[in-house]
Amino acid sequence: MEPVRIAIVGAGNRGRGYSDYCLQHPEAGRVVAVAEPRAEFRERIVRDWDLSESRVFSDWAGLAEESCLADAVIIATPDGMHVAPGLAFSDLGYAVLMEKPVSSDFDECRELVATMERNGTIFAVCHVLRYTPYTRLLKRVLDEERWIGRVIGIQHLEPVGFWHQAHSFVRGNWRNTAMSSPMLLGKSCHDLDWLSYLVGSRCEAVTSFGELLHFRPENAPAGAADRCVDCAVERDCPYSAIRIYVDRVRSGETGWPVNVLVEAPDEASVWAAIRTGPYGRCVYACDNDVVDHQVVSLRFTSGATATFTMSGFTEMRPRETRIFGTAGEGWCDGRRVEVYSFQTGVRSVLEVEAHDGAISSGHGGGDAGVMAAFLDAVRRGDPSGLLSGGRATLESHTMVYAAERARLEDRVVRLAEFPGMR
Numbered sequence: 001m002e003p004v005r006i007a008i009v010g011a012g013n014r015g016r017g018y019s020d021y022c023l024q025h026p027e028a029g030r031v032v033a034v035a036e037p038r039a040e041f042r043e044r045i046v047r048d049w050d051l052s053e054s055r056v057f058s059d060w061a062g063l064a065e066e067s068c069l070a071d072a073v074i075i076a077t078p079d080g081m082h083v084a085p086g087l088a089f090s091d092l093g094y095a096v097l098m099e100k101p102v103s104s105d106f107d108e109c110r111e112l113v114a115t116m117e118r119n120g121t122i123f124a125v126c127h128v129l130r131y132t133p134y135t136r137l138l139k140r141v142l143d144e145e146r147w148i149g150r151v152i153g154i155q156h157l158e159p160v161g162f163w164h165q166a167h168s169f170v171r172g173n174w175r176n177t178a179m180s181s182p183m184l185l186g187k188s189c190h191d192l193d194w195l196s197y198l199v200g201s202r203c204e205a206v207t208s209f210g211e212l213l214h215f216r217p218e219n220a221p222a223g224a225a226d227r228c229v230d231c232a233v234e235r236d237c238p239y240s241a242i243r244i245y246v247d248r249v250r251s252g253e254t255g256w257p258v259n260v261l262v263e264a265p266d267e268a269s270v271w272a273a274i275r276t277g278p279y280g281r282c283v284y285a286c287d288n289d290v291v292d293h294q295v296v297s298l299r300f301t302s303g304a305t306a307t308f309t310m311s312g313f314t315e316m317r318p319r320e321t322r323i324f325g326t327a328g329e330g331w332c333d334g335r336r337v338e339v340y341s342f343q344t345g346v347r348s349v350l351e352v353e354a355h356d357g358a359i360s361s362g363h364g365g366g367d368a369g370v371m372a373a374f375l376d377a378v379r380r381g382d383p384s385g386l387l388s389g390g391r392a393t394l395e396s397h398t399m400v401y402a403a404e405r406a407r408l409e410d411r412v413v414r415l416a417e418f419p420g421m422r
């Protein structure tokens, strides 16, 4: 079978990663067009795939003016810029792989999913956690009743990591709700989606609390300046941009998050970026407004409950989950699943198979997993292997919309409040 022909829309961090996946799996996918406004990011794709000028665009709308140039499009534009290209490329006949979140608006999300269904588009959203070997293992454990039995409750923690919080949600692209989306949608839509997948029944009600408590001007230490390069107390600050970016590049780390600042990082270019760019700002002097901690409680139609905690005040590490069942209790940390059996008192440890290099281990193998499943679905013309299609995404995005409504209105929100959801 021929590799799937792909157009990349938005060749930033995510778009570049999907292109790199195809470089490593040439039998599965081949990039034949790109739409990206930033010249250095666009040029890298052009070089990697030797694209002719007629296949290169500085804006998704330019690509959408042409007739269909590829079998599939990957939409990896910033938050708030997914629905319009999604509708346009579906109408043109492309299969669509779309980065999350679809939209911060319920009606828009529902309309998009309806259009994809009407057009018969092969469509998936990059809820990459569903595709990891770890999730596959955990799902198998839950499906085999002998381990945990019926799921009664789940306690799930997303330890965002203190420097990751500073990088993405204080200084970076996801810092401001109006410019991107609420934290729960921008970051944790993965977690609510994952919980709904694990529990396997529909969520019926949620409540939530959370706020921006720390990264505010009144918490700046005495002596702080607006930029880390001018700051008298920079060496005492765990969120220092010099610490997060310059120290990293000095020790030879040039991947994420440093490559978000400049396409080809070295010490000089990173210094230049933090002297003038957004990533050199003091964390107490940014235009951020997304929460730095949030909790959500959920009730499912099966009667199971779940609690979710997102915190920016942690060491950077994988998510941690406890599962409470009628036959046993599970502890899960992204690498292994430990189960205690009530019947035998035996603790069993199930390890996830090790996965290889950087790209395929992105998000614990989920980035590679979603690409493999999507390209396979397009090649076969059969979406049955996609775990994160339109309906599943609408369901779990609605859990997020409901939780945000609950947080802002300080109340319990039922999913039935959203038209057509029950």
Ligand SMILES: NC(=O)c1ccc[n+]([C@@H]2O[C@H](COP(=O)([O-])OP(=O)(O)OC[C@H]3O[C@@H](n4cnc5c(N)ncnc54)[C@H](O)[C@@H]3O)[C@@H](O)[C@H]2O)c1
Residues within 6 Å of the ligand: 009, 010, 011, 012, 013, 014, 015, 035, 036, 037, 038, 041, 058, 059, 060, 061, 076, 077, 078, 079, 080, 081, 099, 100, 101, 126, 127, 128, 173, 186, 363
């Ligand atoms: N699935 C995941 O786990 C995951 C992880 C991180 C980010 N994301 C999501 O992926 C999306 C992209 O994130 P990113 O980190 O790659 O951001 P990014 O800023 O690195 O990349 C976005 C790219 O889109 C380009 N762009 C802007 N306007 C455009 C237009 N009109 N036409 C074409 N391209 C345009 C930008 O120039 C930029 O290069 C976001 O929505 C983000 O929330 C998903």
